[in-house]
Amino acid sequence: xAARGPERVSVLLPTYNERDNLPLVVWLLARTFSDSGIDFxxxxxxxxxxxxxxxxxxxxxxxxxxxxxxxQLFLFPSGTAYIHGMxxxxxxxxxxxxxxxxxxVRLHFMYSGKxxxxxxxxxxxxxxxxxGGVYGWDLKRKLISRGANFLTQVLLRPGASDLTGSxxxxxxxxxxxxxxxxxxxxxxxxxxxxxxxxxxGFTIGEVPISFVDRVYGESKLGGNEIVSxxxxxxxxxxxx
Amino acid sequence: xxxxxxxxxxLLPFSPLTPLSPQAAMTKLxxxxxxxxxxxxxxxxxxxxxxxxxxxxxxRQALLPLPVYLLVAFGCYSLATVGYRLATFNDCEEAxxxxxxxxxxxxxxxxxxxxxx
Numbered sequence: 205x206a207a208r209g210p211e212r213v214s215v216l217l218p219t220y221n222e223r224d225n226l227p228l229v230v231w232l233l234a235r236t237f238s239d240s241g242i243d244f245x246x247x248x249x250x251x252x253x254x255x256x257x258x259x260x261x262x263x264x265x266x267x268x269x270x271x272x273x274x275x276q277l278f279l280f281p282s283g284t285a286y287i288h289g290m291x292x293x294x295x296x297x298x299x300x301x302x303x304x305x306x307x308x309v310r311l312h313f314m315y316s317g318k319x320x321x322x323x324x325x326x327x328x329x330x331x332x333x334x335x336g337g338v339y340g341w342d343l344k345r346k347l348i349s350r351g352a353n354f355l356t357q358v359l360l361r362p363g364a365s366d367l368t369g370s371x372x373x374x375x376x377x378x379x380x381x382x383x384x385x386x387x388x389x390x391x392x393x394x395x396x397x398x399x400x401x402x403x404x405g406f407t408i409g410e411v412p413i414s415f416v417d418r419v420y421g422e423s424k425l426g427g428n429e430i431v432s433x434x435x436x437x438x439x440x441x442x443x444x
Numbered sequence: 445x446x447x448x449x450x451x452x453x454x455l456l457p458f459s460p461l462t463p464l465s466p467q468a469a470m471t472k473l474x475x476x477x478x479x480x481x482x483x484x485x486x487x488x489x490x491x492x493x494x495x496x497x498x499x500x501x502x503x504r505q506a507l508l509p510l511p512v513y514l515l516v517a518f519g520c521y522s523l524a525t526v527g528y529r530l531a532t533f534n535d536c537e538e539a540x541x542x543x544x545x546x547x548x549x550x551x552x553x554x555x556x557x558x559x560x561x
Binding site for chain 1: 471472473522525526529530533534535536537539540543546547550551553554557558559560561
């Protein structure tokens with residue numbers, strides 16, 4: 205294991221049309237980190253949003269300083285934004301999360317609590333265990349979520365209870381190794397990372413998270429989403 | 445004779461999936477196919493054996509519908525598990541309320557610090 209220098213957390217935040225949520229997410233992150241005394245930086249990777257997200261990011265950089273807010277413009281498919289963002293990350297821990305305020309930001313529990321507790325390589329947020337959960341979901345959506353997760357557990361036996369929760373903390377070297385191996389795009393990429401992490405022997409800790417349905421913007425769970433999830437799941441089943 | 449030679453035949457198509465080195469892991473699909481092949485050939489050998497090699501009648505009677513029974517049992521287990529997990533899926537009222545509060549504080553603070561929304 206590498207020598208422990210001063211610790212810093214880099215948050216990778218891919219954005220697309222998050223002009224309303226972005227300042228709130230950044231404020232929450234900044235407050236959580238400074239309350240816990242953790243050094244941090246937030247890397248905003250924008251996918252060419254037409255709604256003014258980049259201007260908002262610029263203002264945030266002025267408010268918080270350019271050592272805390274790093275802005276990147278990256279016009280490539282989802283999933284690969286992280287690879288790009290990682291090049292600019294100076295922290296030794298990396299947090300990957302969504303910028304749409306669907307995650308209740310209890311980062312200090314994730315980081316100082318769980319990671320320290322077990323010295324895990326990865327800490328993953330789960331909606332399905334402990335006091336994790338969701339808010340604003342109807343029965344149909346919950347059923348689909350649980351059903352899809354059951355199928356995932358049976359087929360992939362991933363060793364983590366929530367593969368699509370997309371709120372995770374990685375050690376930087378671990379994330380780099382995983383990025384090299386993973387080939388999927390979008391949220392299937394997130395699933396693949398956990399599966400590969402298990403195969404490569406990395407330790408995974410879990411922390412309950414609350415997934416609050418989008419404050420601004422639309423939530424996506426249509427027939428298309430389900431079909432692409434199944435395709436991704438079967439691909440992982442056949443290739444990992 | 446025929447049933448005992450079925451066994452290796454099942455394995456032949458899957459040989460590309462078996463690891464070349466100890467480090468290479470088999471895919472989940474590969475594991476499932478191997479498992480099914482093993483169980484399938486064992487079942488076939490016992491249940492479809494020619495008259496000379498048949499196991500006793502009660503055992504054969506239980507064995508023949510076994511795959512269907514197992515499938516149905518798995519189906520029931522799945523329904524029960526998903527149903528239970530659905531019923532115990534937490535609703536985070538507190539988290540939602542806390543988030544709304546944080547949003548209010550965030551907007552006030554950011555406005556103070558010069559953010560133009």
